[in-house]
Amino acid sequence: MKLPFNIDLSNKVIAITGAGGVLMSGFAKALAGCGAKVALLDINEESAQKYADEIGDNAIAVKCNCLDKNSIIEAKEIINKKFGKVNF
Numbered sequence: 526m527k528l529p530f531n532i533d534l535s536n537k538v539i540a541i542t543g544a545g546g547v548l549m550s551g552f553a554k555a556l557a558g559c560g561a562k563v564a565l566l567d568i569n570e571e572s573a574q575k576y577a578d579e580i581g582d583n584a585i586a587v588k589c590n591c592l593d594k595n596s597i598i599e600a601k602e603i604i605n606k607k608f609g610k611v612n613f
Contacts, residue, residue: 534561538608540600541565542591545572557583562608566591566600 539556543549545567553563557580565580566589567573573586585607589600604611 532559534559537561537612538604538610539563539613540604540611542589543567544576545569545586550576553584554580557581564600564604564608564611 534556537560539553539561541549541553541556541563544553544563544565550565550573553565553576557563560583562583563577563580563585565573565577565584565586567586568588568590570586570588573588577584577586585604587600587603588596590596601611
């Protein structure tokens, strides 16, 4: 993917909500293209997983309902375990 910008995000962990959709999955792909590890959060885990698979090893899909505090806490624990502390 040719990126419209070139920012070094190596060793950064980014959580993206709504990443099972077209817009935010595109954002996840762009950030991963800059070297970030991305966690694609969405209530529709199957859709988020589809995009995480397209990105590759530096992406994970995490089921998360961003309107539910417990769901957010669980997502954070999964991301921390897989990639480490979220930077953005």
